[in-house]
Amino acid sequence: MSEVRTRIAPSPTGDPHVGTAYIALFNMCFARQQGGKFILRIEDTDQARSTPESEQEILDSLRWLHLDWDEGPDKGGDFGPYRQSERGEIYKEHANKLVDSGDAFYCFCTQERLDNLRKEQQENKEQPGYDGHCQALTPEQVKDNLDRNVPNVIRMHIPRRGSCVVNDMLRGEIEIDWHQVDMQILMKSDGMPTYHLANVVDDHLMGITHVIRGEEWINSAPKHLKLYEYFGWEPPVLIHMPLLRNTDKSKLSKRKNPTSIGYYKKMGYLSEAVVNFLGLMGWSMPSGPDEEGEELFSVQDMIDNFDIQRVSLGGPVFDTEKLDWLNGRYLREVLSDEEFIQRFGEWAFNPETTHQIVPLIKQRVERFSDVAPLAGFYFSGMPDIKTTDFEHKSLSQEDSVKILQFIAWAVEILPEWHRDRLEKLLMDMADQMDIKIRDFLSPVFIAIAGSSVSTSVIDSIAVIGKDITRARLRHAIGILGGVSKKGAKKLESEYRELDLK
């Protein structure tokens, strides 16, 4: 059999996610253990949501974790380009091939018609899906529409009867009825392919032999297998990993958990510990005859002992308590004093943040000994705060929660993380909530700096960054008793009333 090739295919539409790193780790271990190659491909076919910044951050994060790839947009390879937005012609060509062979068809249905159709189907409790309307079009009608530049998409044909057997290396045979599968859009009206087409075409063209991905893809596997069949290609081996979970067992989400890799870096975790912890999710070192498998292991150890069959299928809860313990072991058992000094220095005193912090504290100190108390919160985890710290002459506890929650939401969609942008946002918000900025910022000081005596809170937010800001706001809201489900609804509608720019 030819060389094993696996890939990680992140979509640059947000913060680098630990789930991406998780899947990357298993792809990398499998490839390395098999003596194969591990490829990075950027799936940026969603033009509305993909950003170059996000791509950069994802690459940086994966690099930080040493999940190194052999081919990718940054280092090239024989199967490029490795960014889907640069492969437009390839997809077009392949989609056309399917149209010509009769395995796909043009669809001219409007968004409105599809929305109504879906609504109707849901009301009638039918399986939502395309009704095949445009399949009935004659070649002449299609040509006519095309000539008149009617907006269109290309959809794949799906058998109406029978079922598809998906063979998963870990789960065995999974049978899914074809009538559960929609006539998937392959090419969007903007000329870009959907995930399903791009993924299949690229995996084939890039020689991917094993697709290791999240469990959420099981249900669309029939579409993918059908595409391989239409093209006359041999499908890769499919392996669906369990999904990382929140404490309540739902799919890991940033609303309930810090999911950004950047958060763990900024909180002062070692990349080795983070990767090690990820390796403990659904996998374990084999035990010897008289000893249990060691839980502290390097990526190389993991590769040396890797066996994909050892993956357990129950969705692991991403509970960082064990990560804390593991990180502590790395710090005190694995790192020498010299290494500790170096690694700590790199973390705390990198020129970028130091240059931002010094001007803020310089004007407020009289001795160097004043620096640590004043700047400590920049480097700390969550501030040690109590409900009473938020007591304020004109703000109730509910007001404080509201302010913090609104900021948390607003900050989420901020296009750029810059002090002036933040300032404008907070000023705007205070103004619209009809609260004096001075009062408005009071709970923010406590949440971010742990004290009302501190450097400018807006500058502080700018320095500590989105990940830590988000975490501290969440932490403070938690201290204040949190937001109930009902309360959240009310807050959300109030929040939507605000006109924030």
Added chain:
RNA sequence: GUCCCCUUCGUCUAGAGGCCUAGGACACCUGGUUUUCAUCCAGGCAACAGGGGUUCGAAACCCCUAGGGGACGCCA
């Protein structure tokens, strides 16, 4: 709602029909070491979702039920 996946201590997991009186780790509790604390060491608490089969024998294999999760987009 329909389909699919999953199910061992609170959490991460070991377990490939007899080695299971179910093992380890985190967390928690107790004790020891330490001027304190942390570390470290010793000990403790704590689970096979339920019910039916198959078998001499089931945590493991099969079926049903329940619970959890996921998917049902011109998102990936």
